[in-house]
Amino acid sequence: MSDTASPSAALPAVSPREERIGMLLVFLSALMWSFGGTIARFIHVDDSWTVVFWRSLWAVAFLVAFMVWRDGWRGTSKLFRDMGLPGLGVALCFATASTSFIVALAHTTVANILLMQAGVPLLAALLAWLLFRERVSQGTWIAIAAVIAGVAIMVSESLGGAVSPIGDGLALLIAVMFSFATVITRRFSHVRMVPATCLGALLAGAFAAAQATEFAVSARDMGFLFAFGVVNLGIGLAFFAMGARLVPAAIAALLGTFEPILGPIWVWLVHSEVPSVRTIIGGAIVVTALLVHIGLEFKRQARPARPGITGLPSPN
Structure with missing residues (x-):
């Protein structure tokens, strides 16, 4: 059978151990991203x-330093050359998403944005199935529905018609x-996507530089902007790029979605902003x-595989 006969044949095969590592890395990326609201509260820049400019700049600095530490200058240069169109696609996706987030905040509520983001697992599952026939289990569909319902409850108090x-x-x-x-990161798992996320942050920073009215900030704010860029964005992107290639796109x-759940908790603990009852109920459903x-x-990964059950091709 040719490689083009089945779209699913192009999807990467990973071991249960690799998939668990991937899940941990993606969770850690959501954890890093969840600190965004808490760090942003400390920044006093009009x-x-x-x-966005300084956050992106520090993220780029961290990601470049990380790649140079891991692969050296020549290896880092090769990573950028080898990422090809898939890497460029991921870079454009992240640059567009981060830039759109800032513009969207000026036109709609954070609640509406979070509600839209709750649909990401559903969209990713549909895209992975339509493009590559990556199967989604019934349990994953149920989890997706529960997440959307939970986030809807969380933001229901803030939703409005205006x-x-x-x-x-x-x-x-x-x-x-x-x-x-x-989906792109999952499909092209052989491509190292850390340079792609770095390019995405660079594109977002360049766009922000063209829109910013000033670049001077206080030393205090620069310290928090450093944390905003390195911890929240840079490390989060690195974890995501390394982990998403190892797990199904829907998962x-x-x-x-741990990001919008954990975010209010950190703001509550650090800034004493008590979440509403609906936020707690919705967050509990999602978690x-x-x-x-x-x-x-x-449990599924730990279960011994039996011939004829896994659906994997025979070694013969």
Whole structure:
């Protein structure tokens, strides 16, 4: 049978151990991203584009340093050359999503954006199935539905009718771009995507530089911008790029929903912003759904494979 006969044949095969490592890395990326709101509260810069510029610049600096430490200058240069069109696609997806987020905040509520982002696992699952016939288990579909319902409860108090089509359109664009980035990273697992995320941050920073009214910030703000760029964005992107290639796109996107769940917790603990009852209820639904699904995935991976059950091709 030719390679083009079955779209699923192009999908990477990974061991259960690699898949568990991938799930851990994607979770860690969501953990890093969840610190964004807490760090942003400490930054007192009027121009949002200035914040985006410095955040992106520090992220790029970290990602370049990480690649040079791991692969050397020549290896890093080769990584950028070898990422090809898939890497460029991921870079454009991340650059578009991060830029759209800033613009969307000026037109719609954070609640609406979070609600759109809750649909990322569904979009990623559909894209992976349509493009590469990556099968999605019934348990994953149930977890996706529970996550969407939980996030809807979380943001229901903030939803309102006075929003613009531009803002909600950009919020949808963020979800679509992140879904495409997840699917591309999974499909082209042989391509190291850390340089792609670095290029995405560079493109976002360049766009922000063209929009910013000033670049000067206080030493205090620069310290928090450093953390915003390195810890929140740079390390998060590195973990995601290394982990999403090892797990099904739908599960990677599901793990990413830990970000909006953990974010309010850090803001509550650090800034004493108490979450609402609906936020707690919705967050509990999402966390329960994710933990149950992860537990079932680990149980499935630990189960001994039997001939004729896994669906994997025979070694003969």
